[in-house]
Amino acid sequence: MTDPLVSAFASDEDMVADQSVRPKRLAELIGQHRVREQLDLLLQSALRRGSPPDHILLSGPPGLGKTTMAMIVAAELGAGLRMTSGPAIERAGDLAAVLTSLSLGDVLFIDEIHRIARPAEELLYSAMEDFRVDVVVGKGPGATAIPLDVEPFTLVGATTRSGLLTGPMRDRFGFVGQLDFYDPDELELIIARSARILDVPITDEGAVEIGRRSRGTPRIANRLLRRVRDYAEVRGNGVVDLAAARAALRVYDVDELGLDRLDRAVLLALLRQGGGPVGLSTLAVAVGEQPDTVEEVCEPFLLRSGLMARTPRGRIATAGAWQHLGIPGPAGTVGGGNPAGGLSSTPGLFDL
Template identity: 35%
Template sequence: MSETKANDVQDFTPTSLRHLIGNDHVRQQVQVALDAAFEDQVRFCDCLLTGPPGMGKSSLANVIAHELATALHETLGQSISGPAELNALLLNAKDGELIHIDEVHELATEQQTALFICLDQRKLLVTNQKGALSIPLANFSLLLSTTDPHKVLSPLRDRMKMTLELAYLTADELTEVVHQRGRALGWSLGVGVTSEIAIRGRGTPRIALRILQSARRVSRSEGESEITLAHLRRACELDRIDNLGLTNQEQKYLELLGEGPTRLNVLASCLGMPSKTVSEVIEPFLIRSGVVIKDNGGRRTLTKSGMDHLSDLRMNQV
């Protein structure tokens, strides 16, 4: 690998199921589906890929294409603004190839409806001045990725033969992800770097790899070839990420709760952001990690671990 290609964590992407770490149940589902497709000499089954952001849904789609040794046609749901874009996507795919629509929940209702009708009939109905024209579609496979499956129309969801549900990784799995990426890029990682990144990675490969990239940036700014714990901690200091992986806004949220149970609208007002942003962006990880709980009255309260973490934050600020 050239020096130029070793500058970014995205310069390496998995190409085999053996490269994927965590979510063993999903890997087994895909392996069985691949084996069945090869045995029966049929196309890969249509799949719905779900899970939180940054879990590797696009990487999984890429791996499936590599395992099948076939072309992958990728686009974002919000990029398909009308029938012309959808028609072009469907018509470009050949037999046995894959179409991957990421963030399919952003696809307009009309286009989602057109999509499941096309799947049913395996043809495209195009209306022009001379009337309706029926165009046969190739025998491609469809992969749909989403973080919000409830926003995908039920008829479209139901036509997916398999659902692949990606979940958060454990700290050990995330350590392995960071180690694998660093090794593939030829980066030298000091003792303890991978495990400390994993602690801050919130169970999400994308976040862990972003921290790794930040640590390498600090290392290279000092002319060093090895990424050390000192580089990592300096990177986190610059990005204002604490030792639990909390962002600056999340830390401010904890400070507010340090005064006692507080309602969402009060927290949002103090943070200067809409309540929906607080509940959908700031709170999810804090609640998932057991730092914050909500009572029946909707008030937010620090747990014992949350109070301990806040104490640590305050001590570090002294």
């Protein structure tokens, strides 16, 4: 049985490590070249004018650096940063309290902004456009709206589900940045940088192996680096090399394409239904997870890797999924060929 104190300590250690490897400036940011250039123009222009930049919306799958970019925006502007999340703002009054406490030029970061409560969202409209909020006091016919001024600020919203944002909310952002998955070469540079910061001895081959199994996501790359470091310290010579990376990732159920046990369970559930189509809810029940988890955590990478496809009738497995899991597929499966740029898979590599 795991000691809860040990688990809490490990979690805190990972959190500290995550904070330490985050880039602090745009110049330190690796990858996302288009968004980085656009942000640089936006921020430099605002600094020259001496006024806060337009509100910024960052969208993309989890782990690509939306929170890091919000921190960088505040650092580049030399402004204060306030952080909250959409689910934490349940009432308009909660948001009003945050907005009225902002200082001139502050950056307000709202993570998962698509989950903000509707009354709070409507209050945010006037704050974003006119830097004013109307707080309603009382109920019924005697209710009174008290206008309160808000210091000019920059809102940075982050979302993993941009399609769930309302039109009025999206239209109020002056800049929208779509973050893409990272290339293995970029992840290799991120891993090498993180290894230097965390003082982890690593070889080029070890960084390449971890990078290509990181699902195009820096958060996963940094997490795998720490787990391979643990393996190398306990069962190896302390150096994260190719052999240590392969052995450690086998222990942690990360296969050649970067799929973990849940990803493979999703694919296997599809294959057990003849490759689909299978509805999202049915798929989630089959793997014992919430539909949101399957849709937001597993699907983006499975779709990008060509292992899964969406159709109007549901999710289907492609020929690449059958091949990757080492199961003979029926004739006429979608998307033949090796997935993810020709990486081959080993049938029976993991117990499913």
